[in-house]
Amino acid sequence: MQLDSSTQSSSIRQKLSRTALALALLEVPATAHADSGPTTQFDITTLFYGEQSRTDIFEPMVRVSRLFPDGQSLYAQFGLDVVTGASPSGALPSGEIQTTTGSSGRILTIPAGAIPMMNFQDQRFGFDGDWHKSLSRFFTSDIGGHFSRERDYQSLGINGKMSVDLFRRLTTLTFGGGYNHDSVFPTGGTPAGLSDGTIISNQGNPKQVKNFMIGISQVLSRKWLFGFDFSRTFENGYLTEPYKVISIVDPVTGIPVSQLTDKRPDARDRTSLLFSSAYHLSRDVVYLYYRHYWDTWKLQSDTFDFKYRHELGSENGTYLEPHIRYYHQTPAEFFTVGLVEGDPLPEFATADTRLGLLKTMTLGTTLGFHIFDNPSLWTIRAEYIRQIGDSYPVNAVGIQQTFDLSPPLNTFAVVVGYSFNF
């Protein structure tokens, strides 16, 4: 088997390979060992995200990992999310300036023809922890916990998985499961579904999420790693968006006359099939992912993700990784752009475009580099995300047919990452 000596030897290479092998603990089920004594790794990531004329997010995250010589590892991750801006309320444009009161008491001022928005501001704190341990030569396990809290939502969860290596470690089988207990307590109280917004409760609304996963990863050749992941999630409880509304329009003119609150079923079963591939070229690596998803709300989606990690060949181990992602989603069963006055009310309805027809295209790139001889890794990532919905839906009535009901949304995201260990 011929191999081109594509890698160079240097002191930075030694440091990198040492770091790489220690870090491999986090991914490799086998008991790969660190040199002597435990090492600690810090990963700091900050996301700067801005949607055109809509939402801004600032999100710093810190992950602290402790790797022990016997293969055990522990990590704790803390994240803070600061979200401000506007998002569509679900209401339809009227063709004239409107001022209405939202279901949670917020005053909405809407220019003519524009998609009505609602302003919001929120902070979210999240914690994730995981303990990774070898149970025996070919078995490893993980136990994790999750906690997050924002103004109107709290989530508490535990998860676990077990991996077994088979066929001289060419195959890895993983079984995982998780349970989340969430609580939704909307600001201003919980409104009744498909109503004018009457508050029916000031208590928290529970939501339970159970998740099961089976995954196989297979070494197909010296250069090719392939994975297949099957996941099922069962959600029960309060799944409605308390702040979203649906416009009721005049059957002839299409002008909104009133609005109702969102109402969604109290159960949702999701299924996901994920195919992953990592292929090593002479120096570079190609990553391909395809996910097919469907759920009991009849929403279906396909995601294609492609990354090309190009080694720039410098002594510093610098790399450039362009990225393309394409996402296509078909609407949930009860998605409707609006309701028509006089028609019987459906059992469930939402005008939330996140459950409608959606196409997302992402173009981005990551630059990874080390500063001089330092083994700490910097990454800078820039992504452009363009989301398109159903601008002129077939069931639009009257004046609604003249409006672009889902104008393209452009988003820019920049992520700065810094990783070091000692």
Next chain:
Amino acid sequence: MKQWSRSFFILLVLALSVAAKSAKIPTDLKTAPPFDLPTRSGNISLDSLRGKVVLIDFWASWCAPCRQSFPWMSKVYDRYKSKGFEIVAINLDKNKDLADDFIFEFSPPFTVAFDPEGKTAEAYGVPAMPSSYIVNQDGTIIHSHAGFDPKKTDIVEKEIQEAFPR
């Protein structure tokens, strides 16, 4: 829901039963297969080591447990070399530069040989990285280990001691 738990457990049992037949060094291998490999100074052949107790270790620079095995092998080599003990650490890197970096870092006192095409590794039926074989003075493989476990080094050292005639 019950259907899924059942599928889960069926697959789990299937996986466990297959894992139970884990890779082991072939037990029918008795005579240590001969080799004649380049080192940093000339060649080394197994025949030339007849009459000594030899520890043959198959390693590579990218193998994380090898980073722990090398300091231990250095210790054990110094301890028993005067009794007629040799270590031949056979490197399987496809990129010699990486092997050289590793050797530079650990400065092993024992012999390092190079088998980049893996022919000797194949002859020995190497099941995992690293793998080691204890060969006695008659050229017979008396013990073998797949992988390196720092908690088992006492056992391996005892096996080396037992290889010497009393």
Next chain:
Amino acid sequence: MKTIIRWKLRLLLIFLSFTAFGCATIHPWDRDLLAEKKMSLNPSPMVRAVDNHIYFSKEGSTGGDDIGGGGCGCN
């Protein structure tokens, strides 16, 4: 019920086909490239976490990822 049986059969088929692949000759010492940290199906967990956060809040589908495997296959 029938759908579930069909899915179980499909899963088994996928598993068995991987078994067949597993018998291909990839020696333990051929895993030099696979041992590199970047040869992973999830090479940067932090990147995936940020991506998931972005997309799960903009889109209707969530979840589906996270498995290990590959690597140097040592020990």
